[in-house]
Amino acid sequence: MGMPISGRRVFVLHLVGVTSALAAGRAVATGPVSTEKLTEADAYARSMGFRLDTTKVDKKRFPRHTPEQKCSTCQLYSGAPNADWGPCSFFGGRLVHKDGWCRNFKVKGAA
Ligand code: SF4
Known part of the structure; x- marks a missing residue:
């Protein structure tokens, strides 16, 4: 049974947000x-x-x-x-x- 389209979309958007936060965190940790x-x-x-x-x-x-x-x-x-x-x-x-x-x-x- 699949997730409704709107639910899947929210999940994907959430994943993008987490990935960007991780990338930003890494940049801060190592300096410019x-x-x-x-x-x-x-x-x-x-x-x-x-x-x-x-x-x-x-x-x-x-x-x-x-x-x-x-x-x-x-x-x-x-x-x-x-x-x-x-x-x-x-x-x-x-x-x-x-x-x-x-x-x-x-x-x-x-x-
Ligand atoms: S550019 Fe100036 S501050 Fe940078 S490493 Fe060389 S001497 Fe040091």
């Missing part, structure tokens, strides 16, 4: 995840002095920058050890190059 690469042309990245290559940072604008400072040694970078690109939490999880840099650099392990 992006496959988008941050570019030097991005307006906010420019305001932060972001460069894909730390050796290209403007020395006059950022006199305290050193070439040892790079995304792969920054607290906000969570890329895999062998990956060239990894998420930066400061830029909403967008991918930054491991050799990149921005003025928000904070060395790993620093308070």
Whole structure:
């Protein structure tokens, strides 16, 4: 004996709601995840002095920058050890190059 059409429809709608809630819950649990690469042309990245290559940072604008400072040694970078690109939490999880840099650099392990 089947469910009346209207009852089945309510059940399906309910299922869709539960699935979306689960998907949303997962996104909150892992933080923002992006496959988008941050570019030097991005307006906010420019305001932060972001460069894909730390050796290209403007020395006059950022006199305290050193070439040892790079995304792969920054607290906000969570890329895999062998990956060239990894998420930066400061830029909403967008991918930054491991050799990149921005003025928000904070060395790993620093308070
Ligand atoms: S906050 Fe850190 S990881 Fe993110 S772009 Fe700046 S230096 Fe790189």
